Amino acid sequence: MRMGRAAGVTDTGRRRLRNEDAFICEPPLFAVADGMGGARAGEIAARLAAAALEEAGSETRGAEGVEALIVEANRRIWERSLADPETAGMGTTVTAALVDAAQGNVAIGHVGDSRAYLLRNGVLEQLTTDHSLVAELVQSGVLTPEEAERHPQRSAITRALGTEPTVEVEVLTIAPEPGDLFLLCSDGLPTMVSDDEIAAALQAAERAPAAAAEALVARANARGGEDNVTVVLFELVEGETTEEEEQLEEVEPVEQDSGSDPGRGQTPEADTSEADVHRHGAGPGGRMAALLLVAAIVVIGALALFWGISR
Numbered sequence: 153m154r155m156g157r158a159a160g161v162t163d164t165g166r167r168r169l170r171n172e173d174a175f176i177c178e179p180p181l182f183a184v185a186d187g188m189g190g191a192r193a194g195e196i197a198a199r200l201a202a203a204a205l206e207e208a209g210s211e212t213r214g215a216e217g218v219e220a221l222i223v224e225a226n227r228r229i230w231e232r233s234l235a236d237p238e239t240a241g242m243g244t245t246v247t248a249a250l251v252d253a254a255q256g257n258v259a260i261g262h263v264g265d266s267r268a269y270l271l272r273n274g275v276l277e278q279l280t281t282d283h284s285l286v287a288e289l290v291q292s293g294v295l296t297p298e299e300a301e302r303h304p305q306r307s308a309i310t311r312a313l314g315t316e317p318t319v320e321v322e323v324l325t326i327a328p329e330p331g332d333l334f335l336l337c338s339d340g341l342p343t344m345v346s347d348d349e350i351a352a353a354l355q356a357a358e359r360a361p362a363a364a365a366e367a368l369v370a371r372a373n374a375r376g377g378e379d380n381v382t383v384v385l386f387e388l389v390e391g392e393t394t395e396e397e398e399q400l401e402e403v404e405p406v407e408q409d410s411g412s413d414p415g416r417g418q419t420p421e422a423d424t425s426e427a428d429v430h431r432h433g434a435g436p437g438g439r440m441a442a443l444l445l446v447a448a449i450v451v452i453g454a455l456a457l458f459w460g461i462s463r
């Protein structure tokens with residue numbers, strides 16, 4: 153088995169002024185990051201995450217390798233946010249996939265609600281579980297998946313990269329089969345386009361990554377394009393990895409931009425007591441609303457229980 157074609161597309165969408173998403177499409181490494189924070193902070197967080205991941209070398213392999221890359225990205229964003237008051241509180245999601253075609257594994261690490269999907273034999277499967285408020289409410293049976301899709305707090309995430317000094321990365325490893333098509337995307341895709349439509353669009357584009365990525369972004373925009381949308385697609389195909397491709401795996405380290413040099417000034421109000429719910433493109437209001445929702449659910453649950461007992 154070997155890497156086949158790959159493509160990545162990002163778009164600001166129809167409603168947002170800036171694109172706070174970033175992506176990497178550098179076989180064997182692929183990633184999507186969806187930044188959040190005031191002013192340009194979300195953009196900076198997503199770019200810092202991408203830059204840290206791009207430093208992966210040929211020795212970076214498997215689930216441990218992906219996890220180490222994401223932990224390092226977290227450290228850099230966190231330190232930058234301490235050094236630069238304008239970026240305080242910034243964060244980003246990240247979903248990264250590292251392919252080891254020779255060993256036959258695809259390691260995926262993620263934090264937040266950017267997703268990884270796999271199209272195999274015409275069936276689209278969501279590989280990652282969102283670290284989001286609504287995903288947790290679905291898991292605990294409070295919301296149905298359909299209710300979650302329409303929920304006003306659906307973009308509130310419970311885990312983010314760079315908002316705390318440490319991060320818990322969820323990792324999984326897939327044994328790929330020839331013909332597998334992997335999709336990484338920011339939430340701007342699934343909030344606008346259903347999984348069935350995503351699968352249909354991939355098939356309609358005859359699984360060609362570049363055409364399919366364009367088609368998915370166009371579809372999200374046709375539906376309103378309420379958020380930035382990023383799509384990365386890569387396929388695995390029959391055959392041996394050639395020597396040339398092996399060399400491709402030596403990803404050159406990428407210099408961070410000169411503006412990202414962290415100063416050594418006093419740490420501004422680094423708020424480590426922040427609740428672990430973050431919201432893309434929204435301020436503390438969204439966070440507070442998410443917390444109030446959780447509190448309301450707890451209160452309603454307690455009342456229901458009390459009512460049940462007292463009858």
Ligand code: CA
Nearest residue numbers: 186340379432
């Ligand atoms: Ca987003």
